[in-house]
Structures are given as structure tokens and as C-alpha cells.
Amino acid sequence: MLRYALKRLASLAVSLLVASLVIFLVVEVAPGDPASYMLGINAQPETVAALRTELGLDVPKYQRYLDWVTGMATGDFGTSYTYRAPVSQMISDRLWVSLPLALYALTLSTLIAFPAGIYAAARRGRLGDMGVMAATQLGVAVPNFWFAMLLVLLFAINLRWFSAGGFPGWDDPLQGIKALTLPAIALALPQAAILARVMRSSLLDILGEDFIRTARAKGLSRRQALWRHGLRNALIPVLTIIGLQFSFLLAGAIIIEQVFFLPGLGRLIFQSITQRDLIVVESVVMLLVFAVIVVNFAVDLAYAAVDPRLRTRS
Structure with missing residues (x-):
């Protein structure tokens, strides 16, 4: 029974890793920019760029993925862009x-x-x-x-x-x-x-x-x-x-x-x-997949x- 459970645990870990990658890629390729959405269509490019920096959207996507995954492993799901509250x-x-x-x-x-x-x-x-x-x-x-x-x-x-x-x-x-x-x-x-x-x-x-x-x-x-x-x-x-x-x-x-x-x-x-x-979308969907x-x-x-x-x- 122990061997059976360990094999299923290994499969669980691999499934979670693949799911996290798929969720991140699907959400990230969706059209629209959160900063532009929050500021509206008349926002100045400098203001949008400043907000992107504040939200951490200006770093490479692979770095954002690693930060997100390591954060979830420690119970930190990040901060909501809209509500500015812990996810x-x-x-x-x-x-x-x-x-x-x-x-x-x-x-x-x-x-x-x-x-x-x-x-x-x-x-x-x-x-x-x-x-x-x-x-x-x-x-x-x-x-x-x-x-x-x-x-x-x-x-x-x-x-x-x-x-x-x-x-x-x-x-x-x-x-x-x-x-x-x-x-x-x-x-x-x-x-x-x-x-x-x-x-x-x-x-x-x-x-x-x-x-x-x-x-x-x-x-x-x-x-x-x-x-x-x-x-x-x-x-x-x-x-x-x-x-x-x-x-x-x-x-x-x-x-x-x-x-x-x-x-x-x-x-x-x-x-x-x-x-x-x-x-929020990434973290909640990942939690549901988990x-x-x-x-x-x-x-x-x-x-x-x-x-x-x-x-x-x-």
C-alpha cells in the first residue's frame, strides 16, 4: 500500500507542475494589459509604465512564473492588482x-x-x-x-x-x-x-x-x-x-x-x-486544480x- 501511495504522490507532483505551467501560459497570453485596463484608455504611457513596474508586470515572464510558483509553495499567492490585498x-x-x-x-x-x-x-x-x-x-x-x-x-x-x-x-x-x-x-x-x-x-x-x-x-x-x-x-x-x-x-x-x-x-x-x-485568476485556478x-x-x-x-x- 505504501509503494502504491508513493507512486501516486509522484504522479500528483508532476501533474501539479504541468498544470501550473499551463495555467500561467494560458492566462498570460490572454489579450489585454492589467495596467492599461485599470487606468483606462486615456491613460498616459508613462503612467501605464509606472503602474506596470509597481505591479511587477515589467519583469520577464519566466521570472514571474518562478516567483509565482515559489510563492505558492510557501503560502504566498501574491497581491491582487485590483484590491491591493493578499490573494x-x-x-x-x-x-x-x-x-x-x-x-x-x-x-x-x-x-x-x-x-x-x-x-x-x-x-x-x-x-x-x-x-x-x-x-x-x-x-x-x-x-x-x-x-x-x-x-x-x-x-x-x-x-x-x-x-x-x-x-x-x-x-x-x-x-x-x-x-x-x-x-x-x-x-x-x-x-x-x-x-x-x-x-x-x-x-x-x-x-x-x-x-x-x-x-x-x-x-x-x-x-x-x-x-x-x-x-x-x-x-x-x-x-x-x-x-x-x-x-x-x-x-x-x-x-x-x-x-x-x-x-x-x-x-x-x-x-x-x-x-x-x-x-488572482492564476492563483484561484491553480488552487482548484490542486x-x-x-x-x-x-x-x-x-x-x-x-x-x-x-x-x-x-
């Missing part, structure tokens, strides 16, 4: 919105998808299976931002059970969770539909294996064979989807955060792109825990 502090303030939102949505997605997928697999071809599959097809087809607006219309405007947007902070945890409930539901339901379909498909594949038929021949019912032998062996593709979903929920909630006016990482990226705040890679690393370890054969092959 690390800006990320920290907004991470306490985006991370709980992603975890909340992932929890809801898993709690919905696992019973639905297992129920559909246990009743393959019956009315219950067809009902679950129809519901998941609808969940996949409906855009989450449209569903979010329906939630606001019903629960915030008509019933007044939740606020239509904003975040009160974590001074009162119940109010914070309440403010994230509608966004979490809007994010969770499409992901739950995908996860339920994967869970059903994986279980049906496992239930057709020889070891399941052997268990049935020894006297186990279909339900007993499913719970004792099928479920664990069906978890590998499901774990993959859960890992990908967490990464998506953390990094891909930009539209939902705009709909609900949540001060999260997604909204920070959107604002930084419009303001040409390159250092989260994706770490989650994939955790999923790999979970694979090894679920299926010991993976450890012996590595």
Missing part, C-alpha cells in the same frame, strides 16, 4: 463559502443517488426502475441554473422559507447552512441523477458476474447477494464519479454563485477575469482500499 486572504475568505457548499451538495447528491441507484438495480425492468431512470434523465437534462431559479421562485419568493441570495457568514451556523441549502440542492440534483445512473449500471454489471451466481447457488437471495457481495464491488466506478463531482462542485459553481449572490471562489474568478486581475488532483489521489487510495488487487499490480 491568499481573498481565497481564504471565499473558500469558507465554496468548500461547505461543495461538501453540502456532494452529501445531498450521494444520499439521493445511492438509494435510488440500488433501488433501480434491484428492480431492473420493473415500474420502479423505469421511474428512477425517467427521473434521472430529467435531472441530467435540466440545467442547474434554471433549476436554481425555480427554487428561488418557489421557496424564497412564494413560500419565503429561504432567502433569495446572499450569505450571512458562519457566526450563526444554522443561518449559514440555511443560506447554502437552495444552492446546494440546485447543484446536487443533476449530480445525483448522474451518480444514480452509474450506481445502477455498475450494480447490474456486477450482478451478472460468476461470483454472484455462485452466491445465489449457495442459497443467498438476490437482495442478500446484492448487499453482501455486489455493492462493494460496484463502488469503483461510483468512487470515480464522486471524486469528479466534488471537483466540479468546488470549481464549477460559478453560475450558481452568481444566481444566489454567494461570495465564493467561483464569483471571485468571474470578477477577476472581468477586471484582468491575472494573479483540489481536483488531491481528490483524484484520494480516490486512487480508496480504489486500493476497496479492491486489494490494485495494490498488488502497482
Whole structure:
């Protein structure tokens, strides 16, 4: 297991290095100059040059890349061009919105998808299976931002059970969770539909294996064979989807955060792109890539825990 984990760690380090280079190059080649954007089209060239020097934009790009990477390694993400505040502090303030939102949505997605997928697999071809599959097809087809607006219309405007947007902070945890409930539901339901379909498909594949038929021949019912032998062996593709979903929920909630006016990482990226705040865009995107890679690393370890054969092959 240790050898397996070390090999995955080495792969993680290489992936982070390549990702940092790609992010820096993509952001740097984008058209527009932050200094010119901040000063406006009528700014004098001398003023623009002075601001570029102040922001550190006049040094060679390779030096800026090295400074950025070494700074991130020590926890220094640089200073925002627009807000003149440490990027690390800006990320920290907004991470306490985006991370709980992603975890909340992932929890809801898993709690919905696992019973639905297992129920559909246990009743393959019956009315219950067809009902679950129809519901998941609808969940996949409906855009989450449209569903979010329906939630606001019903629960915030008509019933007044939740606020239509904003975040009160974590001074009162119940109010914070309440403010994230509608966004979490809007994010969770499409992901739950995908996860339920994967869970059903994986279980049906496992239930057709020889070891399941052997268990049935020894006297186990279909339900007993499913719970004792099928479920664990069906978890590998499901774990993959859960890992990908967490990464998506953390990094891909930009539209939902705009709909609900949540001060999260997604909204920070959107604002930084419009303001040409390159250092914020690079740092936040790199942090999200780091989260994706770490989650994939955790999923790999979970694979090894679920299926010991993976450890012996590595």
C-alpha cells in the first residue's frame, strides 16, 4: 500500500507542475494589459509604465512564473492588482463559502443517488426502475441554473422559507447552512441523477458476474447477494464519479454563485477575469486544480482500499 501511495504522490507532483505551467501560459497570453485596463484608455504611457513596474508586470515572464510558483509553495499567492490585498486572504475568505457548499451538495447528491441507484438495480425492468431512470434523465437534462431559479421562485419568493441570495457568514451556523441549502440542492440534483445512473449500471454489471451466481447457488437471495457481495464491488466506478463531482462542485459553481449572490471562489474568478486581475485568476485556478488532483489521489487510495488487487499490480 505504501509503494502504491508513493507512486501516486509522484504522479500528483508532476501533474501539479504541468498544470501550473499551463495555467500561467494560458492566462498570460490572454489579450489585454492589467495596467492599461485599470487606468483606462486615456491613460498616459508613462503612467501605464509606472503602474506596470509597481505591479511587477515589467519583469520577464519566466521570472514571474518562478516567483509565482515559489510563492505558492510557501503560502504566498501574491497581491491582487485590483484590491491591493493578499490573494491568499481573498481565497481564504471565499473558500469558507465554496468548500461547505461543495461538501453540502456532494452529501445531498450521494444520499439521493445511492438509494435510488440500488433501488433501480434491484428492480431492473420493473415500474420502479423505469421511474428512477425517467427521473434521472430529467435531472441530467435540466440545467442547474434554471433549476436554481425555480427554487428561488418557489421557496424564497412564494413560500419565503429561504432567502433569495446572499450569505450571512458562519457566526450563526444554522443561518449559514440555511443560506447554502437552495444552492446546494440546485447543484446536487443533476449530480445525483448522474451518480444514480452509474450506481445502477455498475450494480447490474456486477450482478451478472460468476461470483454472484455462485452466491445465489449457495442459497443467498438476490437482495442478500446484492448487499453482501455486489455493492462493494460496484463502488469503483461510483468512487470515480464522486471524486469528479466534488471537483466540479468546488470549481464549477460559478453560475450558481452568481444566481444566489454567494461570495465564493467561483464569483471571485468571474470578477477577476472581468477586471484582468491575472494573479488572482492564476492563483484561484491553480488552487482548484490542486483540489481536483488531491481528490483524484484520494480516490486512487480508496480504489486500493476497496479492491486489494490494485495494490498488488502497482
